[in-house]
Amino acid sequence: xxxxxxxxxxxxxxxxxxxxxFVIEKYGWIIKTVARKHxxxxxxxxDECINDVLLAVWENVDSFDKSRNTFENWLAGVSRYKAIDxxxxxxxxxxxxxxxxxxxxxxxxxxxxxxxxxxxxxxxEMLACLGxxxxxxxxxxxxHGESVKSVSISMGMKETAVYNHVSxxxxxxxxxxxxxxxxxxx
Numbered sequence: 001x002x003x004x005x006x007x008x009x010x011x012x013x014x015x016x017x018x019x020x021x022f023v024i025e026k027y028g029w030i031i032k033t034v035a036r037k038h039x040x041x042x043x044x045x046x047d048e049c050i051n052d053v054l055l056a057v058w059e060n061v062d063s064f065d066k067s068r069n070t071f072e073n074w075l076a077g078v079s080r081y082k083a084i085d086x087x088x089x090x091x092x093x094x095x096x097x098x099x100x101x102x103x104x105x106x107x108x109x110x111x112x113x114x115x116x117x118x119x120x121x122x123x124x125e126m127l128a129c130l131g132x133x134x135x136x137x138x139x140x141x142x143x144h145g146e147s148v149k150s151v152s153i154s155m156g157m158k159e160t161a162v163y164n165h166v167s168x169x170x171x172x173x174x175x176x177x178x179x180x181x182x183x184x185x186x
Contacts, residue, residue: 009071012061020058023075030072031079038083045086052082129176134169137162 003011003022011019035049056078064074127135137155140146152159
């Protein structure tokens with residue numbers, strides 16, 4: 001059976017994969033646009049988000065009611081909520097994992113061009129909640145990869161003081177990231 005504008009919803013309900021292909025061809029731009037809008041700083045999550053949206057359409061198209069909304073608007077809503085979910089997962093990951101995972105971000109530093117600039121901006125934005133001294137310590141330890149000993153010597157501090165600043169900074173960052181997650185829920 002040929003899938004078209006009149007029968008694609010019915011065909012998805014019948015689990016015809018060609019109907020999902022029709023959705024991708026005809027409405028994929030909506031999913032991609034909404035995902036990119038909400039995941040501007042985490043574009044690497046876009047593909048995961050698109051897959052989540054398509055799975056949601058496949059499993060929940062029965063909740064679409066054409067008397068209440070157009071399919072395009074319904075799909076944009078599903079895309080928006082899935083993008084927000086992806087962002088929540090991303091933020092939750094960084095709230096729950098130790099901040100040593102920032103070293104993984106440092107590995108990305110070796111990439112060239114605007115991606116490196118974007119990572120640098122994202123890291124700066126994340127560290128904005130810290131005081132100047134703490135921000136300097138975090139940047140030197142986690143962005144530049146310096147040792148605690150090197151940082152303590154160059155900043156005229158004891159190593160234990162550096163560790164104390166890192167510990168307090170972690171708490172501030174977790175609180176800041178938690179607040180960012182709550183703002184994104186609104």
